[in-house]
Amino acid sequence: xxxxxxxxxxxxxxxxxxxxxxxxxxxxATGIRGSEREWAYAIAHCVLxxxxxxxxxxxxxxxWNFGCDAVVSRFLASVGLxxxxxxxRIDFPPLPRDEEAIYRELTVRGGVPExxxxxxxxxxxxxxDYDDPVDYPKLFTAALREAVGEAMRIxxxxxxxxxxxxxxxxxxxEQARSWFMASYPLLGALAASFELIQDMDxxxxxxxxxxxxxxxxxxxxxxxxxxxxxxxxxxxxxxxILHAALRHDQRAESRDFFLxxxxxxxxxxxxxxxxxxxxxxxxxxxxxxxxxxxxxxVYDRITGDLRVQRRLRRAASFAGRGKPDMIGRxxxxxxLRGAGCTLDDFYRSALAQxxxxxxxxxxxxxxxxxxxxxxxxxxxxxPWDVRLAQxxxxxxxxxxxxxxxxxPSRRQSSTPDIPRPRAAPxxxxxDGRTFGVVLDTSGSMxxxxxxxxxxxxxxxxxxxxxxxxxxxxxxxAAYDAGYLTPEEISGRVxxxxxxxxxLQPGVDRLMKADDFPPDGPxxxxxxxxxxxxxxxxxxxxxxxxxxxxxxxPPRGPVFTMPPAKSEA
Numbered sequence: 001x002x003x004x005x006x007x008x009x010x011x012x013x014x015x016x017x018x019x020x021x022x023x024x025x026x027x028x029a030t031g032i033r034g035s036e037r038e039w040a041y042a043i044a045h046c047v048l049x050x051x052x053x054x055x056x057x058x059x060x061x062x063x064w065n066f067g068c069d070a071v072v073s074r075f076l077a078s079v080g081l082x083x084x085x086x087x088x089r090i091d092f093p094p095l096p097r098d099e100e101a102i103y104r105e106l107t108v109r110g111g112v113p114e115x116x117x118x119x120x121x122x123x124x125x126x127x128x129d130y131d132d133p134v135d136y137p138k139l140f141t142a143a144l145r146e147a148v149g150e151a152m153r154i155x156x157x158x159x160x161x162x163x164x165x166x167x168x169x170x171x172x173x174e175q176a177r178s179w180f181m182a183s184y185p186l187l188g189a190l191a192a193s194f195e196l197i198q199d200m201d202x203x204x205x206x207x208x209x210x211x212x213x214x215x216x217x218x219x220x221x222x223x224x225x226x227x228x229x230x231x232x233x234x235x236x237x238x239x240x241i242l243h244a245a246l247r248h249d250q251r252a253e254s255r256d257f258f259l260x261x262x263x264x265x266x267x268x269x270x271x272x273x274x275x276x277x278x279x280x281x282x283x284x285x286x287x288x289x290x291x292x293x294x295x296x297x298v299y300d301r302i303t304g305d306l307r308v309q310r311r312l313r314r315a316a317s318f319a320g321r322g323k324p325d326m327i328g329r330x331x332x333x334x335x336l337r338g339a340g341c342t343l344d345d346f347y348r349s350a351l352a353q354x355x356x357x358x359x360x361x362x363x364x365x366x367x368x369x370x371x372x373x374x375x376x377x378x379x380x381x382x383p384w385d386v387r388l389a390q391x392x393x394x395x396x397x398x399x400x401x402x403x404x405x406x407x408p409s410r411r412q413s414s415t416p417d418i419p420r421p422r423a424a425p426x427x428x429x430x431d432g433r434t435f436g437v438v439l440d441t442s443g444s445m446x447x448x449x450x451x452x453x454x455x456x457x458x459x460x461x462x463x464x465x466x467x468x469x470x471x472x473x474x475x476x477a478a479y480d481a482g483y484l485t486p487e488e489i490s491g492r493v494x495x496x497x498x499x500x501x502x503l504q505p506g507v508d509r510l511m512k513a514d515d516f517p518p519d520g521p522x523x524x525x526x527x528x529x530x531x532x533x534x535x536x537x538x539x540x541x542x543x544x545x546x547x548x549x550x551x552x553p554p555r556g557p558v559f560t561m562p563p564a565k566s567e568a
Contacts, residue, residue, distance in 0.1 A: 523543060
């Protein structure tokens with residue numbers, strides 16, 4: 001549910017304070033001056049339309065809206081909430097108490113007053129943005145049940161206020177975790193290690209509608225007012241555990257985090273439905289056409305379709321509409337609190353042990369894609385410098401050697417009577433065997449990052465027989481250092497500039513240089529504090545520090561340098 005400042009929105013009737021759409025958007029005419037009580041009444045009026053399921057199409061929409069307004073006005077008058085603003089100060093005639101009965105009577109009488117202005121935007125019905133609407137009546141019922149139960153417990157003296165709060169929801173989440181530990185070994189070890197927080201105030205502060213997970217703190221947040229039944233609670237807890245176990249927060253890298261969250265939601269939800277774990281709540285992201293695809297493949301499909309992106313921007317994860325349910329909180333050296341191993345090692349070990357126990361005890365079949373991803377997670381990650389070297393190897397094949405008697409072998413003197421040919425590479429094998437490096441030398445680039453980037457380039461050139469590299473320094477302007485040998489790169493390079501960061505002039509200088517190969521790749525080393533748009537019309541890659549994100553969608557691979565202390 002979202003409240004919008006829609007002062008100039010043409011969909012709001014003249015002098016109307018607020019209207020509501022089927023998707024939960026409340027459009028407010030903020031140009032109207034009113035008291036706090038009047039605005040509280042107008043917004044609550046729209047909220048109750050959603051909670052009482054008033055978006056049901058009828059032939060006469062004005063008459064139906066009039067009947068719904070009569071019911072909502074009676075409800076607000078009974079609880080004494082706010083004061084009705086001028087559009088809602090209507091003297092409703094004696095009418096039945098039910099919306100349908102009021103509608104039938106109005107159609108017999110001949111309609112509604114001419115001055116009446118409806119506040120239900122029925123023309124939004126069936127829009128693509130609302131393919132998976134939130135079940136507001138269900139949430140309203142759960143909130144009423146929780147409030148009444150807590151009031152009864154407090155009034156009877158059975159429990160104090162703090163102990164009574166969230167008791168029912170807490171037991172459901174704990175039961176779901178106990179079920180995983182006892183009956184589902186794949187996630188049992190992980191479920192036992194997570195802390196469950198089910199506090200209304202905490203979820204309200206973090207803006208969590210149903211659930212969210214923080215992998216760094218091994219914490220799952222459950223909103224006690226979500227109204228989940230036991231099977232839905234199992235599904236939600238398993239969903240959040242898999243987010244953390246598969247390290248989806250770290251695998252996002254430089255991707256759009258919310259769209260990446262949507263892609264991982266699709267894959268996880270399909271796996272859980274296929275495994276029959278609990279019951280999926282209403283309105284979650286689920287598409288059978290994506291079955292068998294990895295999260296990366298789903299993300300590529302999402303980002304390749306602008307229409308899908310626009311729809312997903314308003315989609316709802318378990319945290320709420322337009323919000324990821326993965327909390328990317330960083331807690332340095334968290335293992336000092338007692339875990340005893342790195343976070344990646346913990347999740348890989350727990351997943352591997354759970355998978356082996358699950359298969360050994362024959363607890364049921366698992367989706368092949370999930371097993372494949374778990375196996376991939378249990379393998380140690382490839383170091384960043386190795387992956388960078390693998391990318392560069394595509395452009396620098398091993399030189400082909402041939403034997404020739406024109407020049408004798410160095411071992412010829414040991415056997416003067418036996419001629420020995422010498423193995424040498426073909427003539428001109430070094431032509432075009434180079435690549436470009438655009439190095440960010442702005443003031444925000446620290447010396448350690450500069451040294452590690454240049455050291456990695458020099459080491460690769462020395463090991464792959466790359467004679468020289470074209471280096472361009474970029475900050476506020478581009479400084480062409482020309483071709484540098486591995487020894488010059490690893491030695492003391494005079495860095496110029498240290499101003500702001502504009503990478504495009506350096507890239508353009510390389511692409512327009514007559515002495516640079518037209519198919520030579522370009523490696524861009526930056527701390528990501530650069531211009532929001534960069535155009536490179538040839539093969540290229542980025543080398544960035546850990547924890548940074550490029551300000552634009554990269555078209556080439558992105559290699560991340562971890563902190564220097566982790567490699568010690």
